[in-house]
Amino acid sequence: MQVTLKVFRYNPEVDKRFRYETYTIEAEETDRILDLLEYVKGYKDGTLSFRRSCAHGVCGSDAMRINGRNMLACKTLVRDVGDRITVEPLLGLKVAKDLIVDMEPFFDNYKKVLPYFINESPLPENGRERLQSPEQRARFDETTKCILCAACTTSCPSFWASDQYYGPAALVTAHRFIFDSRDEAASERMHIIAETDGLARCHTAYNCTLACPREIPITKAIGELKLATITGKVE
Amino acid sequence: MASKSRSLPLTKRGLNFEMMMWLFTRLSALAMYGLILVAIAGALIMGARTQMNMADVLRWGFMPNPNHVQSTDIPALEPWATPFWAVTASLLLIVAVAHGVHGLVVIADDYIVSANGRKIVRLLSIIMMISMTLIGLYILWRDILFPAG
Numbered sequence: 001m002q003v004t005l006k007v008f009r010y011n012p013e014v015d016k017r018f019r020y021e022t023y024t025i026e027a028e029e030t031d032r033i034l035d036l037l038e039y040v041k042g043y044k045d046g047t048l049s050f051r052r053s054c055a056h057g058v059c060g061s062d063a064m065r066i067n068g069r070n071m072l073a074c075k076t077l078v079r080d081v082g083d084r085i086t087v088e089p090l091l092g093l094k095v096a097k098d099l100i101v102d103m104e105p106f107f108d109n110y111k112k113v114l115p116y117f118i119n120e121s122p123l124p125e126n127g128r129e130r131l132q133s134p135e136q137r138a139r140f141d142e143t144t145k146c147i148l149c150a151a152c153t154t155s156c157p158s159f160w161a162s163d164q165y166y167g168p169a170a171l172v173t174a175h176r177f178i179f180d181s182r183d184e185a186a187s188e189r190m191h192i193i194a195e196t197d198g199l200a201r202c203h204t205a206y207n208c209t210l211a212c213p214r215e216i217p218i219t220k221a222i223g224e225l226k227l228a229t230i231t232g233k234v235e
Numbered sequence: 236m237a238s239k240s241r242s243l244p245l246t247k248r249g250l251n252f253e254m255m256m257w258l259f260t261r262l263s264a265l266a267m268y269g270l271i272l273v274a275i276a277g278a279l280i281m282g283a284r285t286q287m288n289m290a291d292v293l294r295w296g297f298m299p300n301p302n303h304v305q306s307t308d309i310p311a312l313e314p315w316a317t318p319f320w321a322v323t324a325s326l327l328l329i330v331a332v333a334h335g336v337h338g339l340v341v342i343a344d345d346y347i348v349s350a351n352g353r354k355i356v357r358l359l360s361i362i363m364m365i366s367m368t369l370i371g372l373y374i375l376w377r378d379i380l381f382p383a384g
Contacts, residue, residue, distance in 0.1 A: 036259040077326065141258065157345075158345055161345040161346050162345060162348045163347065164348045165345075180275050181241060184384050186241070186243060187243055187247035187248065187249075190243065190247070190249035191246050191247075191251075192249075193249065194249030194250070194251050194253060194254050195251075195253070196344060196353070197254055197348075198253075199253075199254065199257070200253045200254065200256075200344075201340065201344070203341070217272075226254070228243075228248065229248055229250055229254045230248075230250065230254070230258055232242050232243040232244065232245065232247075232248040233241070233242050234241045234242070234243060235241030235242070
């Protein structure tokens with residue numbers, strides 16, 4: 001089948017403003033959007049820039065807007081979006097070149113929630129790992145699946161308005177550690193996410209939940225954080 | 236296995252002004268539903284089915300004050316000008332204004348990111364909230380506290 005691929009192009013060293021370029025490509029309906037971009041870069045225009053790494057939906061490098069929705073180019077097939085495809089960079093982050101955005105504001109927000117395991121207590125007597133029950137592990141299982149692709153945060157209207165808002169990805173990470181029975185910094189994180197640009201900026205638009213390629217129930221997780229702030233229960 | 240209590244005391248759960256207002260917004264929305272239902276029940280008792288149109292019912296529902304339904308066919312509105320309805324209307328007014336103004340502050344916070352800008356918007360919003368509430372309370376209680384003549 002023939003696919004019309006319209007791609008957002010912007011080179012800050014040459015272009016005064018962005019433009020779109022359209023490519024007509026022969027493709028299978030089981031081809032991925034990433035395959036189309038690779039084809040354009042390999043055979044039509046080597047200057048096309050986009051991020052990719054594992055190409056299997058694990059690294060989160062190739063999140064982009066495909067026909068207006070945030071998706072991973074490596075997980076989206078031609079048959080999922082039809083034969084007229086528009087590919088654009090993520091919204092809310094400055095475009096560095098073509099489909100590449102500056103992820104620094106995203107990672108700055110991510111770092112705010114202390115995205116690492118904190119436990120200052122001595123190790124168990126046998127010197128081995130800190131155990132938890134399957135139920136305790138299940139409590140935060142969903143939020144361990146985040147791959148930091150930024151599809152959620154850049155689909156959020158609150159983040160579009162201000163990149164000071166921590167965004168869904170940072171809050172998902174906070175959830176992952178706050179509800180981990182082995183972690184000891186729940187209180188510290190709760191104070192951080194209760195700041196003006198934290199939890200209160202979530203207006204439950206649900207865009208993040210729809211955008212997440214890992215199908216994490218993000219809005220639900222943020223709701224659990226809000227409830228934990230009121231009840232104090234983090235188990 | 237980690238089994239200690241995972242319940243954070245009040246001071247350690249980040250329950251700051253921001254989150255208190257988040258909770259207030261949810262609870263005040265529920266309170267408004269309750270107060271409006273009380274007012275609509277009152278409207279039915281005073282004859283909404285035959286003596287009021289939809290606009291009058293809504294006006295009474297959102298501000299149960301006889302002054303607001305003077306154009307109805309209800310022959311005597313005076314019996315409804317009681318402290319009970321003044322209190323009901325006052326509660327509705329206070330809750331609705333605080334709820335609405337906080338909503339505006341939340342929206343403004345989305346777009347104003349400087350600390351000083353936020354302080355100014357919050358100050359102006361608080362002044363607006365207090366002024367609107369006082370004007371509303373004056374109208375609601377004027378006839379009861381200062382009867383004409």
